Amino acid sequence: PYEVLVVGGGPAGAAAAIYAARKGLRTGIVADKFGGQVAETVGIENFISVKATEGPKLVANLEAHVRDYEVDIMDNQKAVKLASDGLFELELASGAKLRSRTVLLATGARWREMNVPGEKEYRGKGVAYCPHCDGPLFKGKRVAVIGGGNSGIEAAIDLANIVEHVTVLEFDSKLRADDVLQRKAASMGNIKIITQAMTTEVTGDGTRVNGLNYTDRATGESHHIALAGIFVQIGLVPNAEWLKGTVDLTPRGEIIVDERGQTSVPGVFAAGDVTNSPYKQIIIAMGSGANASLGAFDYLIRHSDD
Numbered sequence: 001p002y003e004v005l006v007v008g009g010g011p012a013g014a015a016a017a018i019y020a021a022r023k024g025l026r027t028g029i030v031a032d033k034f035g036g037q038v039a040e041t042v043g044i045e046n047f048i049s050v051k052a053t054e055g056p057k058l059v060a061n062l063e064a065h066v067r068d069y070e071v072d073i074m075d076n077q078k079a080v081k082l083a084s085d086g087l088f089e090l091e092l093a094s095g096a097k098l099r100s101r102t103v104l105l106a107t108g109a110r111w112r113e114m115n116v117p118g119e120k121e122y123r124g125k126g127v128a129y130c131p132h133c134d135g136p137l138f139k140g141k142r143v144a145v146i147g148g149g150n151s152g153i154e155a156a157i158d159l160a161n162i163v164e165h166v167t168v169l170e171f172d173s174k175l176r177a178d179d180v181l182q183r184k185a186a187s188m189g190n191i192k193i194i195t196q197a198m199t200t201e202v203t204g205d206g207t208r209v210n211g212l213n214y215t216d217r218a219t220g221e222s223h224h225i226a227l228a229g230i231f232v233q234i235g236l237v238p239n240a241e242w243l244k245g246t247v248d249l250t251p252r253g254e255i256i257v258d259e260r261g262q263t264s265v266p267g268v269f270a271a272g273d274v275t276n277s278p279y280k281q282i283i284i285a286m287g288s289g290a291n292a293s294l295g296a297f298d299y300l301i302r303h304s305d306d
């Protein structure tokens, strides 16, 4: 069996695997798609000590760094079930079963999509999901934020400092964000909030976004707004559905971890975007992967007779 079996090949999983291997532990890493969200990212300018890089380049570096160690990389393999009979047993979609003394879950998250025409086509060409990452690309331009929850209003406030104007579109008849955020947004001169707005289409000129269409749910009328960018902020979905009933999750489906990255099941650790860590970024995911891996090491030296 493995001593540390990492599930997920994003920044959290890669960091965890390297830390485990450096402790001399028998380490395996199972990834549906090595690289995770980073593989889909274009420009990265907040990975500290690297002024600017690109997703695929960072993924290649991650993989090269992991391959420098004795780590079994099992790419294009999806985990579907985690069970325990003394040892942990991870079942893959292929039917294969892997056994390990500890498991480190780093399956990340995915942005919830609007599922309207144009969204997929213009993803990365004006349709964005991460204001910390892509906000500066829209400096001086007009953008929309879809979603009036906390993340949507935080995004609007953040973006309003950079872009010319922000329109927030909320489906409901009122915003769901905290009052303090709503007041802050209202105090900024360049944020407009439209409620009862159902986004129906992302429009573009074939290469880039040029606006969106929405229906006013009160009147049924359709409207068009001219925009350079659209930030979709309708939620981040943790890739933890398959762990329901196995480890404790928050109501939003995130894996609950303690300060050592341990879940509600001793010997099962988690790191990165799939956990209840409040901020989701590459550098944070890597740090939490390293942290959880050290947590697993600590667990193993204390349970060496099991």
Ligand code: FAD
Residues within 6 Å of the ligand: 007, 008, 009, 010, 011, 012, 013, 030, 031, 032, 033, 034, 035, 036, 037, 038, 040, 041, 042, 043, 044, 045, 046, 047, 077, 078, 079, 080, 106, 107, 108, 109, 110, 111, 129, 130, 132, 133, 134, 239, 242, 271, 272, 273, 274, 280, 281, 282, 283, 285
């Ligand atoms: P992920 O990167 O999501 O990796 C999860 C891994 O788990 C993947 O390998 C996936 O295939 C695998 N997996 C999932 N489910 C299973 C399963 N059941 N079985 C096996 N494997 C599974 N952050 C920044 O710091 N700077 C940026 O500029 C930036 N830009 C971004 C741009 C975009 C478009 C997106 C989407 C995100 C961006 N982020 C950025 C956020 C950053 O990418 C994430 O915070 C980070 O990738 C989280 O790392 P992770 O390892 O926790 O998860």
